[in-house]
Amino acid sequence: MATPRIVILGAGYGGLMAATTLMRTLEDGEADVWLINKHDYHYMTTHLHEPAAGTAADEKVRVPLRDVLDFDRVHFRQGTVKRFDPAGRIVELEGGETIPFDYLVVALGSEPETFGIEGLREHAFAIRSLNSVRVIREHIEYMFSLYRARGEDPAYTTIVVGGAGFTGIEFVTELAERLPRLARAYDVPEEAVRLVNVEAAPTILPGFDPSLVAYAEAKLREKGIEVHTNTPIKACTPEGVVLQGDREIRAKTVVWTGGVRGNRIVEASGLEVIRGRVKVDPYLRAPGYDHVFVVGDSAVVFGEDGRPYPPTAQIAVQEGRAAALNLAAILRGTPMQPFKPNIQGTLASLGRWEGIGIVGKRRFYGLIASLLKRGSDLRYLWQLGGMPIVLKKIRYFFA
Known part of the structure; x- marks a missing residue:
């Protein structure tokens, strides 16, 4: 047989x-x-x-x-x-x-999942694979390099992230920490940098614990991120996005995280x-x-x-x-x-050493939540390949 x-x-x-x-x-x-x-x-x-x-x-x-x-x-x-x-x-x-x-x-x-939004598939980036995120990273850097060369048009240093679920929030908070360094590297004035998060639902992190949502919203404001809730994207174009009500945001970088x-x-x-x-x-x-x-x-x-x-x-x-x-x-x-x-719980990062999460019935904020997320990820690696793979990767989680 x-x-x-x-x-x-x-x-x-x-x-x-x-x-x-x-x-x-x-x-x-x-x-x-x-x-x-x-x-x-x-x-x-x-x-x-x-x-x-x-x-x-x-x-x-x-x-x-x-x-x-x-x-x-x-x-x-x-x-x-x-x-x-x-x-x-x-x-x-x-x-x-x-x-x-x-x-x-x-x-x-x-x-x-583009939900039929016009132009989204053609003109927006998506965080979906290692190759796709390389393109996003290099595209953002290239747009910053063009700011001076193309007449200091702020569209080159404006980034719109569609969707404020976990991926969207983790990306914008991570990006907010890097943008000041990127601006200095390319001689871009910080006031010319704009990071916008657009969400169709009434709040960011729809369906998540309200107290953790409030904490996350405060952190986004601290990081200088513009948040627009109750604001569906109507269309995406090579020049940016058109919001409901035909309000436009000019941006050379649009990243879609609004659904799969x-x-x-x-x-x-x-x-x-x-x-x-x-x-x-x-x-x-x-x-x-x-x-x-x-x-x-x-x-x-x-x-x-x-x-x-x-x-x-x-x-x-x-x-x-x-x-x-x-x-x-x-x-x-x-x-x-x-x-x-x-x-076992839900954990999300809000930048390098910030996070939120629920484990069991307990809520966690800030550094503790960030450390718990790192521990959870290392536990997953241990399940895959035991201590050898953990030892290979652990330095990246605490660098």
């Missing part, structure tokens, strides 16, 4: 945790595990705002797959998924290569989706396909209150581990376990 093949699509939080869990759980010969990913590294999306702002090295967020996986036990194939056929049990890569599977773990992540949806490849596969995400069963399987598991931003899981859990990194990690253990149970003929997330 042929050894069953498990193929994992994507090495984000969910996919990589599924791969490492299978690597440690399965015995030799139980399954042939494959991981397909566009890059030969994993990147920590919860820290992409830092290299985007230019306040952290790329190496802080990049984890080479070879550092956490035994490639003799998990076969890695670097490539871009073009499509997958859940019924035909085939994955097709860009370039035409096909890879068959017996079991599939879909962990293809998300892509920006599931990867369109998942929707195109024929799986039943909600905004690109698969409503999985209690065991994280796709409806109608008991051999297809879906985790991370590709999946939507509903709680007992009927509301979906937020697509966070900690839930993606837990889903990846749960899917892997259920696959091991299938192979061994033992019962699978329904997925029940253990939400």
Whole structure:
């Protein structure tokens, strides 16, 4: 009897945790595990705002797959998924290569949701990958270098960030700390630098604890960030943004952080989706396909209150581990376990040594919240690769 093949699509939080869990759980010969990913590294999306702002090295967020996986036990194939056929049990890569599977773990992540805003896809940047944040960082620096060369037009040193959820707030606060240094480096007067955060909802951090939101709002004001809530973006152009009411902000840099949806490849596969995400069963399987598991931003899981859990990194990690253990149970003929997330808290940075968060029922502010976030991230690295990967990365978290 042929050894069953498990193929994992994507090495984000969910996919990589599924791969490492299978690597440690399965015995030799139980399954042939494959991981397909566009890059030969994993990147920590919860820290992409830092290299985007230019306040952290790329190496802080990049984890080479070879550092956490035994490639003799998990076969890695670097490539871009073009499509997958859940019924035909085939994955097709860009370039035409096909890879068959017996079991599939879909962990293809998300892509920006533009909500139909005119020009946003064409003219705004998005914080979505290591390559995309390099472009943002270099673009901002280039615009500052043009300020003197192009007649001191303040549009070159105006940056608009659309969306005031966690990514938007973390990015603007990180960027606010760097902009004074950038202005000095390019001989730009600080009064010519403008950082604007635009949010359609009534407050920043919609749905978050009100006392923590108030603290964050105060920190944004301290950092000189303009915040416009109850202000939808109507259009994005090469010259900036048009807000509701036809008010314009001229800016050569617009970064969109206002929402994500599931990867369109998942929707195109024929799986039943909600905004690109698969409503999985209690065991994280796709409806109608008991051999297809879906985790991370590709999946939507509903709680007992009927509301979906937020697509966070900690839930993606837990889903990846749960899917892997259920696959091991299938192979061994033992019962699978329904997925029940253990939400340990929510933490967000407000710059290098500032943060907010809730752990259990306790609220944390300032330096303590920032340190807790660093500790949480190092714990995740320890789960991936143990002490060796923690020792490689720890200096970046306290530099």
